Amino acid sequence: MNHVLSYISLPKIELNGTNPSNYVIRTQPTDGCLSTVESAALVLSHLENDESIYEKLTNPLIALCDFQLSFGAVSHHSKEFLIMNGLYTKPLTKRIQQKLSNKQDIKQLIR
Template identity: 60%
Template sequence: MSAEDDLGEVLGELLNIQSEPQESRKLCDRCCRPEKVCLCPYLPVKPLPVKSKLLILQHPSEEKRCLRTAKILELSLPSDKCKVIRGKRFNANRYPELSEALKNPEKTFLLFPGKSSQQLETVEKCDPHNIIIIDGTWGEARCIYHNSNDLKNVRKVVLNVQKRSNYVIRTQPTEESLSTVETAAITLAHLEDNRSIYDTLMKPLQALCTFQLEHGAAHHFSKEYLILNGLYKKPITRKIQKKLGNKQEIKYCIR
């Protein structure tokens, strides 16, 4: 996501905040949302019993975004199964949680696209894994990866996305891009061989999107969709222009 996209997203979030009635600004102690748009009724009553562990490497800017989704995971999973650590560069010497995960390379993987990434469907089910997710815009995630040498030797896994993201209140780079909670939900549902995990984690996300849309937020399409349909208002790179002229896929150029 470009700097201009980031700025547009921030302005959109500010509009969302201002559109809510002033009396609704009292925040829920648990989900930290305004009480009138509290997510707690949509969260699981008890933490979901999962065997695998999520390690979320969150860019500091993501923590400040009111529409972040990693919070849903923190509130839905046992505290020992979901850990969020923040930074722009991660190494095992500084972060003991990462160090512990890297001690078991056969059962640890990073959800990140790349030529060497394997499909999630090829990862064995029902065995506990350490799942590393980078949380932020695509540009922030890419910077974290390239600045974190310890991540480059971790097995990489990619999702085979069959449908568009439900997270329609932020602009995604491509049609295959997902929010952090969607990525985790699909992965956990596969590893635990339990579809209900996905369904349970989608309820608060859908509620979040519904609340925001009802308070005036715009429905966002991916940058890829906007470009392909002639709706993207900003300049596009020559590489993308060439791909379009040759009727080739552009999603890898956007990433």
């Protein structure tokens, strides 16, 4: 049983202050969210102390998005951006409405 739960004792990595995602053809929950490949590239480039790793691993994602955009896909803003700028068209939960009216952060509610 211990080997099944051994992953719980692994160190946690948290990415803070990242640039906006290059995965522009998908609506991210918040402005700081990254795709899996971007997250992995960021961690690997940090661990290896080599900025070029991030670029090499994310270039295919950028090319994919550019290709999709050239065929009519549209660039998306995050759900957080849409809500904060009054552009979100779906109904908001009462908790989000309450936090907005109190000018509180909503990031934890929309992830």
